[in-house]
Amino acid sequence: MSRFPELKNDLILRAARGEKVERPPIWIMRQAGRYLPEYHEVKGGRDFFETCRDAEIASEITIQPITHFDGLIDAAIIFSDILVIPQAMGMEVKMVDKVGPQFPNPLRKPSDLDHLKKDVDVLKELDWAFKAISLTRKKLNGRVPLLGFCGAPWTLLVYMTEGGGTKMFRFAKEWIYKFTKESHQLLQQITDVAVEFLAQQVVAGAQMLQVFESWGGELGPDEFDEFSLPYLRQISSKLPLRLKELGITENVPITVFAKGSWYALEQLCDSGYDVVSLDWLFRPSDAVQIANGRIALQGNLDPGTMYGSKETISKKVDKMIKGFGGGKQNYIINFGHGTHPFMDPEQIRWFLQECHRIGSQ
Numbered sequence: 001m002s003r004f005p006e007l008k009n010d011l012i013l014r015a016a017r018g019e020k021v022e023r024p025p026i027w028i029m030r031q032a033g034r035y036l037p038e039y040h041e042v043k044g045g046r047d048f049f050e051t052c053r054d055a056e057i058a059s060e061i062t063i064q065p066i067t068h069f070d071g072l073i074d075a076a077i078i079f080s081d082i083l084v085i086p087q088a089m090g091m092e093v094k095m096v097d098k099v100g101p102q103f104p105n106p107l108r109k110p111s112d113l114d115h116l117k118k119d120v121d122v123l124k125e126l127d128w129a130f131k132a133i134s135l136t137r138k139k140l141n142g143r144v145p146l147l148g149f150c151g152a153p154w155t156l157l158v159y160m161t162e163g164g165g166t167k168m169f170r171f172a173k174e175w176i177y178k179f180t181k182e183s184h185q186l187l188q189q190i191t192d193v194a195v196e197f198l199a200q201q202v203v204a205g206a207q208m209l210q211v212f213e214s215w216g217g218e219l220g221p222d223e224f225d226e227f228s229l230p231y232l233r234q235i236s237s238k239l240p241l242r243l244k245e246l247g248i249t250e251n252v253p254i255t256v257f258a259k260g261s262w263y264a265l266e267q268l269c270d271s272g273y274d275v276v277s278l279d280w281l282f283r284p285s286d287a288v289q290i291a292n293g294r295i296a297l298q299g300n301l302d303p304g305t306m307y308g309s310k311e312t313i314s315k316k317v318d319k320m321i322k323g324f325g326g327g328k329q330n331y332i333i334n335f336g337h338g339t340h341p342f343m344d345p346e347q348i349r350w351f352l353q354e355c356h357r358i359g360s361q
Contacts, residue, residue, distance in 0.1 A: 217260015284323025
C-alpha cells in the first residue's frame with residue numbers, strides 16, 4: 001500500500017518512457033510563481049528562501065497552477081530553487097528583490113574551496129525540501145505527478161564563483177581556464193551532492209526529475225564536453241544505483257535541460273537521460289531528426305510568445321506540435337525557458353487550451 005494517493009494522470013510519465021500517448025503532456029517551467037496573483041497572496045512579505053523552506057507554503061504555491069488551470073497542466077514541479085545545493089554546501093545565498101540571487105562570499109580563488117563543507121549531510125541540510133515534497137505529493141491527491149529538480153554542476157559553479165547572475169562570466173571563466181584542476185574538484189563535489197539530493201527527492205515522493213544546466217550555452221562545444229557533459233552523465237548513471245540502494249526499484253524518468261547548448265544535442269540524447277528539454281533556438285524537426293526516437297524531447301516555445309495575440313499563440317503552438325511530429329510519442333510540451341513575472345495568466349490559459357485542442361487532433 002503506497003503512502004501516497006493513487007496517481008490519476010500519468011500522461012507525462014508514459015510520454016517520458018517513450019510510450020504512445022493520446023496527446024502530448026504539458027507543463028511549464030516556472031509555472032508556479034510571480035505571474036499568478038495568488039502567489040503574492042500566499043508568499044506575503046516572506047523572503048524567497050523562507051517561502052521555499054515552509055513546507056505548507058511551498059506546497060500551496062506548487063499546486064496553485066494545477067488549480068488555476070484546472071485539468072490543463074499534466075505535472076507539478078516543487079516550488080524551490082537550484083541554489084539550495086550551494087546552501088547545503090555551506091554557502092550563504094540571499095534572494096534580493098528585483099536583483100536576483102546574491103552570494104555575499106563567492107568562490108574567487110582555489111583556497112576558498114576550503115570554506116565548503118566536505119561531507120554534506122543532504123538529508124539534514126535539505127530536510128525542509130523533502131518535507132515540502134512529501135506534503136505536496138499528499139496534497140496533490142494524485143491529480144498529476146510531482147517533479148523534483150536540481151541545478152547542474154556547471155551552472156551552480158557559475159553562481160558560486162560569480163556571486164550572482166552575470167553577463168560577462170568573468171570569474172566562472174577564470175576558474176575553468178586558470179584553475180582547471182580545482183574547477184573539476186568543485187564540479188565533482190557539486191555532482192556528489194546533486195545525486196544524493198535527487199535520490200532523496202524521489203524517496204520523499206518526487207515521481208520525475210529535471211536537471212537544469214541553465215548556463216550550458218556559455219560554454220563552447222569543447223568546454224561543454226569537459227566541464228558539463230561528464231558531470232551530467234555521472235548524475236544519470238549514479239542516480240539509479242543510489243535509488244536501488246535506497247530501496248526504490250521503479251524507473252523514475254529524468255530530464256536534462258542544457259539551455260543554449262544546441263551543439264550538444266547529439267551527446268545529450270546519448271547521456272543517459274529519458275528526456276532532453278530544448279530552448280527555442282532549435283527547429284523542432286531538426287531536433288527530432290537528431291534524437292531519432294532515442295529519447296523524448298521537451299519544449300520549446302519561446303515564452304515571449306505569451307505577449308502576442310491569441311491568434312499568434314495558436315499558430316505557434318500548431319507549428320511547434322507539428323514540428324515535433326504531432327506529439328503522440330516522445331514529446332512533452334513546455335516553454336523553451338521559464339515564465340516571466342509580467343505574463344497574463346489568461347494568455348497562458350489560452351496556450352494550454354490550444355495545446356490540448358491541437359495536441360489531441
